Structures are given as structure tokens and as C-alpha cells.
Amino acid sequence: MMPSLLILIPLFVIMAINLPKHTGRRLAFYLALALFATQMILAVFHQKLFLTNEAVGIDRFFRVDLSIDHLGVVALVCMGIVSISSLFVSRYMPLDESERFKFTNLLVIMSIGMCGIVMAKDIFSLYVFLEITAIASFILIAFKKDIGGLEGAFKYLVLSAIATVFMLLSIAAILLVSKDTSFAAITEALKVSGSQPVVIAAIAIFLCGLFIKGGIFPFHGWLPDAYESSPAPVSILLAGIVTKVAGVYTIMRITMLFGSSASINNVLLLLGTLSILVGAFAALGQDNFKRMLAYSSISQVGYIILGIGAGTPLGMAAAIFHFFNHAMFKSLLFVNAAALEKETGTVSMSKMGGLAERMPVTGTTSVIGILSAAGIPPLAGFWSKLLIIVALWQAGRYSYAAIAIFAGVVTLGYLLTMQRKVFFGKLSAGLDDVKEAGFGIVLPSVILASIVVLTGLLFPFIFQSFIIPVKELLQH
Amino acid sequence: MTPNNPSELLYVFGSFTILLLVAGFYCLVVTRSFLRAVIAIELLIKAVTLFFIAVGYITGKPALTQALVITVIVVEVVVVVIAGGIAISVFRKNDSLDITLLNKLKG
Amino acid sequence: MNTIDIVLLVAMTLAAVWSVMGRSLLKATIGLAVTSAILSILIFRLGSPLAAVFELSVCTGLITVVFVSTISLTKPLTHKDIIEMSKKRNRRFIYLPIILGLVAFALIRAGIPKGLIMSTGETVGNVTEVLWNMRQLDMFGQVILIIAGALGVVVLFAEAKDDAK
Structure with a gap:
């Protein structure tokens, strides 16, 4: 088995659903579902299947080699779960069949892009796949073609183009000292000339580009607009996985590639903390719950960045664990947002209230998601945040650890406010005939909630079997 | 008066890259028109292309940078086409391409 | 590198500035096309003929076509509006040559950076x-x-x- 299958199979799926005109359309949903499931299985069992040192078969054709490591597996599994949730939710959106078909196509293209980002071992290929993901996102954000979506897409397009320019300048500057663009060659070149000003500037602007892609504090302007204005299944994708793979996973990769230096760590810690605080306080003042969740996303990504910025193997392991948890609870909350938007027809929290009795499942799962996001034991979010704080403490960054704890309180504050406004209290006028959203929305919501609970309860097992190995792997 | 050693070449091409970048970013910041923002992005990518080719020329690997630039050009075209599509859709909804009209999402 | 390369670089920058300052979108698009055409000559002279062909055909040709058709599909303003708009625009765009001049001055003052080791040769x-x-x-x-x-x-x-x- 070969990693390049992960990007080749989706291409065949696209061909398969587009060539036969009518059967393809009907089968698109099931084929895409099967595709994401296959991707997850391939990712989970990669150790048995992929860990051969020689390139075999199709991999020999792609001489720029792809590889999956522990970080990659986590990202691939998150991708599979979130894509499946989004696919289910898309069945319940007011789209006609041909639009749904286009959506499925774009979803598959996006998954090619993200698989490529996760597995690329060449900085320029990384850029190409980032661009594929970004272009699929522009189209998906603008999918409904309402003015908000178009504006969100255009903002994202402009900022993403700026990020691209930064990254390309940085790649060109690195080519001044490096033989070619593969990670191995760059590592080699940095050993010789890592301290030259040009190289340091190149690393800095590359990271700036990634900060834009990830929506980290000074560059977060596009993110709430894009999340808020995109159709529900798309905001699940964007919030759950796309910006995380494009902006956060790549930061992990790049810091591992360039080696963590004190100055990079300081910048990451500072921006991470600012993202946490800005995101949390901005979320406090929102009435639109999608927008609130978007700000909450900025704040949670800040935690992941803090974990990376701790600069220790434990920090990195904690960061990837929080990456997984965030993908789960944030897409859970966005799935619930989709259910609420579909049933009540509004996104304004002040117009809702008392929905817990009408939508018991949605209400319960969203409590689970909220508690996990706020870091309440024994849910998954608690453990990853605890690990991040421990990593910061061990690295001697006491003040950052303290801010991280403090921001947890704010997070709990705004999320509980939302829960109270939407689900508790008296039923608001005009919401009498609200009922539970359809099976396709409730199912992913329940599955995601159980993953959140199980990850929390099985934490000792995960710690032993996942975090410790990752930590040891990174120590070498 | 014609530079020929690597540092001088890098200085000359780097300077012009920076000038183009400044022009592009300036346009991006002050413009109020949708399409002009896309033109600004184009100018930025032109600067990047120039820099790539110059790096290939200076360090003696023009084959590699050429291959990379071709990919960049393909990406650029796709981005411009999508941006044009968004602009046309906005125009159909709004009858104007003024970015300032599009601030419903601010805040 | 010849003097002609420097002339081309200067011309390209001027075309870019013209494209930014140009009053109508059509002029801006033509400015962009000229920038791109000069860039492709430069690319050719710097030993990358294939990329030059791509730049010339795709960027100078195709992208200009895309732009012009987008402009004609949207037809944003009447002639009167353009004159009205451009008065306001000039105030915003007038600073570009000044800023570029300052940057160029700073770059000349900074001089050629020294001590950069590059991987040349292979x-x-x-x-x-x-x-x-x-x-x-x-x-x-x-x-x-x-x-x-x-x-x-x-x-x-x-x-x-x-x-x-």
C-alpha cells in the first residue's frame, strides 16, 4: 500500500461520479462516503500498510515522496470524520440535486488537497496542495451565492492570495541556499546556513503566511466572515478541519522542519495567547451563534499554537491531541448550529430560547461539546488543555500557562451563555413547532459527542498508546 | 555599471521585487474596487515570479525554478478565474463592484 | 546582466505603477498586460524560455481576456461616474510614486548585502x-x-x- 493512493483514489472517485451522467449523480453521496471511510481506514492502519522504507508501485511514479507519520494520522482521521459529518448535513440543506452533486465534488477535491498537505514532504508541493484546498474553500463559501457568502469568499481569497505571496517569496529565498525544495534538502541547507538573515526572514514570512491561513490573531479578520456566511455543511468543514490543516498542521510541520528556536517559540507563544484572549472576548459579545463559534475557534486554535510554542515534545504531542479534540467538539457544535439554523430559521441567539425540550438530542450533545471546549473534566478538551498547560509549565512559561487557565474561564462563560440563551429557559414565541432536525444531522452530532466523551474517558489509554509514542518520536 | 556577481544580481532583482510588492500592497490597501484588488494580487504574483526566476538564474538552477514558476502560473490563472466569477456574481446581486458596499459582515 | 535588463526592470515597474494609477479598469488591465509582457521578456533573458512562453501566453493573454470579459460583463460605471470617481481616486493613489521613491531611496542607501553564502553551481x-x-x-x-x-x-x-x- 502506498500513501499516494490517498490522493489518487479521490481523483478516480471524481471521474467515476462525473462520467456516467445519471448513475454517477445518484451514487455520488455513497461513493464519497465510502471514500472518506477508506481514507480513515488507510490512515489508521498505515503502520501495517505504509511503513515500508522503499517506495513501491505508484509511489515510485511520484518521486517527490509522500509519507504519513503520527501527526499525519491524527489529521487524516479528523478529516475523515469531519468530512463524513459535513456530507450527512449537506443532505438536509435546501439544495437541489445538482447543487448537492457539485458540493460532493468539491468536498472530494478539498480532501485531495488536505491529504496532500498532510503527506507532502516538499515545501512547494505543500504550497500547491494548500492552494487546491483554498480554491475549493472559496467556491464552497460562495456556494449559495448570497451577498454574505460572496463577500466572505472574496475576503478569504484576497487574504489567502497574500499568504500565498508570502509563502512563495519565502520558498524562493530558501532556494537561494538550498539545493531543491524537499524537506530533506532544506534541513541539510539550514544546518550550514541557518543563521543567515535571508533565511531567518524567509522563515518569518512563511510563518506569517501560515498565520493568515490559520486565522491567528493579527490575521484573523477573514475567519468570522467566512465561517458565518458559508452554508452550514461548509462551515462545519472550515471550522472543523480546513483552517486547522491549512494553518495549524502546517505550522507544526514547518516548525519541525526549521527546528524550534527560541525566537520562533516566543512569537508563537505571544500570538497564541493573543488569539486566545481576542477570540474569547470577541465571542462574548456575539449574538449570531455561528459567528460566536468562529471566534471561539480562533481562541481554541490559540491553545494549539501555545502547545507548539512550548517547544518541547510534550507540547507538540499535546498540540496535536488538542487538534483532534478541537476538530471533534467544534464540528459537533457547528453540526448543532446547522440543526438550529434549519429548524428555527434564524442564527440569532436572542430569538431562541427553551429549545432543550423541543430538541433534546441537540441540546444534550451541545452541552457535551461546550463542556469539552471549556475544558471541564473528564471530557476530552480538559485533558488536552491540561497537557498544554503542563508542557508550558515544564518549559518555564508560567505566565502563559496562567493566561491559558484564565481564558478557560472566559470560554466557559460565553459558551454557557449561549447554551442558556438557546436551550434553557422559556420557549420563545414562534418556536412552538420546532422539532428535532432530521436523522442525517442528529446522527453525526451523536457520533461526534460520543467520540468526545470516549476520548475523555479513555484518556489513560490514549496517553499510553498515543501521546507517549509521539513524544518519544519527537525527542529524536 | 552592469552587475555580474551573485550578490549584486540578487540586490538588483530583489530591489525591483520589493518595488513591485510595494505597488501591489499599496493598491490592495487603498482600492475600493473588486477587480482592482484582483489586479493588485496579480502584481504581487508578478513580483514573486520575477524573484523566483532571478533566484534560479543566480544560483544556477533555472530548470527547477522554471518548473515551479509554471505551476505558480497555473495556480494564478485558476485564482483569477474564481475571483472573476465571484465579482460577476456580486455584480448580479449588487449592481456594483464597490467593496465599501460590502460591509454587512463587519464587526 | 546587461543594461537592457535594468531598462526592462525599470519599464516593468513603471507599467505596474501605471496599472495601479490608471483611471479606468480597462487601463489598469492593459497596464497589467504590459507588466506581464515585459516580465516574460525578462524571464526569457534570464534563461527560462519555457516559463517565458507560459507567462506570455497565459498571463499576458488569457488573464487579460478574463479581465476584459469580466469588466464587460459587469460594466460598473458610466463615463460620468468614472470622471467623478477618478477625482476621488487620485487623492488616494497619488502617494504611490512618492512611497516607491522613498523605498527605492532606502534600498539604494542600504547597498548590496554582504556575506550571503548561496548554493550555486549544480x-x-x-x-x-x-x-x-x-x-x-x-x-x-x-x-x-x-x-x-x-x-x-x-x-x-x-x-x-x-x-x-
Whole structure:
């Protein structure tokens, strides 16, 4: 088995659903579902299947080699779960069949892009796949073609183009000292000339580009607009996985590639903390719950960045664990947002209230998601945040650890406010005939909630079997 | 008066890259028109292309940078086409391409 | 490097400035095309003929066509509006030459950076070899990008019929 299958199979799926005109359309949903499931299985069992040192078969054709490591597996599994949730939710959106078909196509293209980002071992290929993901996102954000979506897409397009320019300048500057663009060659070149000003500037602007892609504090302007204005299944994708793979996973990769230096760590810690605080306080003042969740996303990504910025193997392991948890609870909350938007027809929290009795499942799962996001034991979010704080403490960054704890309180504050406004209290006028959203929305919501609970309860097992190995792997 | 050693070449091409970048970013910041923002992005990518080719020329690997630039050009075209599509859709909804009209999402 | 290269670089920058300052969108587009054409000559002179062909045909040609057709499909303003607008625009754009002058001055003052060690020398094959034997992944990416672009066109341009109803 070969990693390049992960990007080749989706291409065949696209061909398969587009060539036969009518059967393809009907089968698109099931084929895409099967595709994401296959991707997850391939990712989970990669150790048995992929860990051969020689390139075999199709991999020999792609001489720029792809590889999956522990970080990659986590990202691939998150991708599979979130894509499946989004696919289910898309069945319940007011789209006609041909639009749904286009959506499925774009979803598959996006998954090619993200698989490529996760597995690329060449900085320029990384850029190409980032661009594929970004272009699929522009189209998906603008999918409904309402003015908000178009504006969100255009903002994202402009900022993403700026990020691209930064990254390309940085790649060109690195080519001044490096033989070619593969990670191995760059590592080699940095050993010789890592301290030259040009190289340091190149690393800095590359990271700036990634900060834009990830929506980290000074560059977060596009993110709430894009999340808020995109159709529900798309905001699940964007919030759950796309910006995380494009902006956060790549930061992990790049810091591992360039080696963590004190100055990079300081910048990451500072921006991470600012993202946490800005995101949390901005979320406090929102009435639109999608927008609130978007700000909450900025704040949670800040935690992941803090974990990376701790600069220790434990920090990195904690960061990837929080990456997984965030993908789960944030897409859970966005799935619930989709259910609420579909049933009540509004996104304004002040117009809702008392929905817990009408939508018991949605209400319960969203409590689970909220508690996990706020870091309440024994849910998954608690453990990853605890690990991040421990990593910061061990690295001697006491003040950052303290801010991280403090921001947890704010997070709990705004999320509980939302829960109270939407689900508790008296039923608001005009919401009498609200009922539970359809099976396709409730199912992913329940599955995601159980993953959140199980990850929390099985934490000792995960710690032993996942975090410790990752930590040891990174120590070498 | 014609530079020929690597540092001088890098200085000359780097300077012009920076000038183009400044022009592009300036346009991006002050413009109020949708399409002009896309033109600004184009100018930025032109600067990047120039820099790539110059790096290939200076360090003696023009084959590699050429291959990379071709990919960049393909990406650029796709981005411009999508941006044009968004602009046309906005125009159909709004009858104007003024970015300032599009601030419903601010805040 | 010859004097002609420097002349080309200066001309390219001027074309870029003209494209930014140009009053109508059409002029800006022509400015962009000129910038791109000069860039492709530069690319050719710097030993990358294939990329030069791409730049000339795709960026100078295709992108200009895309821009012009977008402009004609949207027809943003009447002639009167343009004159009205450009008065306001001039106030915002007038600073560009000044800023560019300052940056150029700063760059000249900074002088040639010293002590940069570059990896020069090793040339790896010709461009077709590199593209097809070493960068297949990028080629694959291009294929996917073009599919994505086609889908984008289908999604974004499709609904003209529905709107008309």
C-alpha cells in the first residue's frame, strides 16, 4: 500500500461520479462516503500498510515522496470524520440535486488537497496542495451565492492570495541556499546556513503566511466572515478541519522542519495567547451563534499554537491531541448550529430560547461539546488543555500557562451563555413547532459527542498508546 | 555599471521585487474596487515570479525554478478565474463592484 | 546582466505603477498586460524560455481576456461616474510614486548585502526532465486545480438563467 493512493483514489472517485451522467449523480453521496471511510481506514492502519522504507508501485511514479507519520494520522482521521459529518448535513440543506452533486465534488477535491498537505514532504508541493484546498474553500463559501457568502469568499481569497505571496517569496529565498525544495534538502541547507538573515526572514514570512491561513490573531479578520456566511455543511468543514490543516498542521510541520528556536517559540507563544484572549472576548459579545463559534475557534486554535510554542515534545504531542479534540467538539457544535439554523430559521441567539425540550438530542450533545471546549473534566478538551498547560509549565512559561487557565474561564462563560440563551429557559414565541432536525444531522452530532466523551474517558489509554509514542518520536 | 556577481544580481532583482510588492500592497490597501484588488494580487504574483526566476538564474538552477514558476502560473490563472466569477456574481446581486458596499459582515 | 535588463526592470515597474494609477479598469488591465509582457521578456533573458512562453501566453493573454470579459460583463460605471470617481481616486493613489521613491531611496542607501553564502553551481537537467521526472506531484496538483477551477466556473456562473426568471 502506498500513501499516494490517498490522493489518487479521490481523483478516480471524481471521474467515476462525473462520467456516467445519471448513475454517477445518484451514487455520488455513497461513493464519497465510502471514500472518506477508506481514507480513515488507510490512515489508521498505515503502520501495517505504509511503513515500508522503499517506495513501491505508484509511489515510485511520484518521486517527490509522500509519507504519513503520527501527526499525519491524527489529521487524516479528523478529516475523515469531519468530512463524513459535513456530507450527512449537506443532505438536509435546501439544495437541489445538482447543487448537492457539485458540493460532493468539491468536498472530494478539498480532501485531495488536505491529504496532500498532510503527506507532502516538499515545501512547494505543500504550497500547491494548500492552494487546491483554498480554491475549493472559496467556491464552497460562495456556494449559495448570497451577498454574505460572496463577500466572505472574496475576503478569504484576497487574504489567502497574500499568504500565498508570502509563502512563495519565502520558498524562493530558501532556494537561494538550498539545493531543491524537499524537506530533506532544506534541513541539510539550514544546518550550514541557518543563521543567515535571508533565511531567518524567509522563515518569518512563511510563518506569517501560515498565520493568515490559520486565522491567528493579527490575521484573523477573514475567519468570522467566512465561517458565518458559508452554508452550514461548509462551515462545519472550515471550522472543523480546513483552517486547522491549512494553518495549524502546517505550522507544526514547518516548525519541525526549521527546528524550534527560541525566537520562533516566543512569537508563537505571544500570538497564541493573543488569539486566545481576542477570540474569547470577541465571542462574548456575539449574538449570531455561528459567528460566536468562529471566534471561539480562533481562541481554541490559540491553545494549539501555545502547545507548539512550548517547544518541547510534550507540547507538540499535546498540540496535536488538542487538534483532534478541537476538530471533534467544534464540528459537533457547528453540526448543532446547522440543526438550529434549519429548524428555527434564524442564527440569532436572542430569538431562541427553551429549545432543550423541543430538541433534546441537540441540546444534550451541545452541552457535551461546550463542556469539552471549556475544558471541564473528564471530557476530552480538559485533558488536552491540561497537557498544554503542563508542557508550558515544564518549559518555564508560567505566565502563559496562567493566561491559558484564565481564558478557560472566559470560554466557559460565553459558551454557557449561549447554551442558556438557546436551550434553557422559556420557549420563545414562534418556536412552538420546532422539532428535532432530521436523522442525517442528529446522527453525526451523536457520533461526534460520543467520540468526545470516549476520548475523555479513555484518556489513560490514549496517553499510553498515543501521546507517549509521539513524544518519544519527537525527542529524536 | 552592469552587475555580474551573485550578490549584486540578487540586490538588483530583489530591489525591483520589493518595488513591485510595494505597488501591489499599496493598491490592495487603498482600492475600493473588486477587480482592482484582483489586479493588485496579480502584481504581487508578478513580483514573486520575477524573484523566483532571478533566484534560479543566480544560483544556477533555472530548470527547477522554471518548473515551479509554471505551476505558480497555473495556480494564478485558476485564482483569477474564481475571483472573476465571484465579482460577476456580486455584480448580479449588487449592481456594483464597490467593496465599501460590502460591509454587512463587519464587526 | 546587461543594461537592457535594468531598462526592462525599470519599464516593468513603471507599467505596474501605471496599472495601479490608471483611471479606468480597462487601463489598469492593459497596464497589467504590459507588466506581464515585459516580465516574460525578462524571464526569457534570464534563461527560462519555457516559463517565458507560459507567462506570455497565459498571463499576458488569457488573464487579460478574463479581465476584459469580466469588466464587460459587469460594466460598473458610466463615463460620468468614472470622471467623478477618478477625482476621488487620485487623492488616494497619488502617494504611490512618492512611497516607491522613498523605498527605492532606502534600498539604494542600504547597498548590496554582504556575506550571503548561496548554493550555486549544480544544474539539474533541463526543465522538461525536472517537470516530468521530479515534480510529478505538482503536475498532479495542477490537474486537480484545473478540475477545481472548472467546477468553480460551473458553480459561480451557472445561475444566470435562474436570476433572469
